[in-house]
Amino acid sequence: MARKTAVKDYIRTIVDFPHEGIMFRDVTTLFADPRGFRMAIDQMLHPYAGEQIDKVVGLEARGFILGGAIAHQLSVGFVPIRKKGKLPGTTISQEYKLEYGEAIMEIHDDAIQPGEKVLVVDDLLATGGTAAAGIKLIERLGGEIVSCAFIIDLPELGGRKVLEDLGMDVTVLCEFEGA
Ligand SMILES: O=P(O)(O)OC[C@H]1O[C@H](OP(=O)(O)OP(=O)(O)O)[C@H](O)[C@@H]1O
Numbered sequence: 001m002a003r004k005t006a007v008k009d010y011i012r013t014i015v016d017f018p019h020e021g022i023m024f025r026d027v028t029t030l031f032a033d034p035r036g037f038r039m040a041i042d043q044m045l046h047p048y049a050g051e052q053i054d055k056v057v058g059l060e061a062r063g064f065i066l067g068g069a070i071a072h073q074l075s076v077g078f079v080p081i082r083k084k085g086k087l088p089g090t091t092i093s094q095e096y097k098l099e100y101g102e103a104i105m106e107i108h109d110d111a112i113q114p115g116e117k118v119l120v121v122d123d124l125l126a127t128g129g130t131a132a133a134g135i136k137l138i139e140r141l142g143g144e145i146v147s148c149a150f151i152i153d154l155p156e157l158g159g160r161k162v163l164e165d166l167g168m169d170v171t172v173l174c175e176f177e178g179a
């Protein structure tokens, strides 16, 4: 490939993973490259310069990698939203739809204080089910979501509209066609 100049150039596509017909957009190649990783973090943060953000919330699992770096850069705390049964303290739960069946996300019930301004972070927006569950958990704790930031949007899967219909501001760094 020619010289990489954009975040999208660092993302690898694996065909037929985890199922036949899926074009898996693999951000590990972006994370592994110091220039690419810094570019992604800087660009994800850029729209929020000067905005008040009290907490960064990352969605399991790749949202933890991005969220940790972004929270560190902002000098604010990081909060994980995890799949059911992983968090040790008292949690609240939210069901969400997967391609097949349903799953449950959880957050510690003392992780966000009412009125705190929250930035939600994940690597990829597909159907929006994961992020919508995260949004509901944060709002149930009284958090005020400033925005939801992703590296990748898969527009054909409609997640951006799902989040915007929930009243969310959404930022993405790049789009890929196909599921
Ligand atoms: O918009 P959606 O249709 O909800 O899909 C997006 C989610 O799917 C991927 O995570 P995955 O469920 O593969 O979990 P993992 O990061 O723990 O592997 C991705 O990192 C998002 O969190």
Ligand SMILES: Nc1ncnc2[nH]cnc12
Residues within 6 Å of the ligand: 022, 023, 024, 025, 026, 124, 126, 154, 179
């Ligand atoms: N195509 C895809 N690539 C990576 N992660 C995903 N999560 C849902 N769809 C995905």
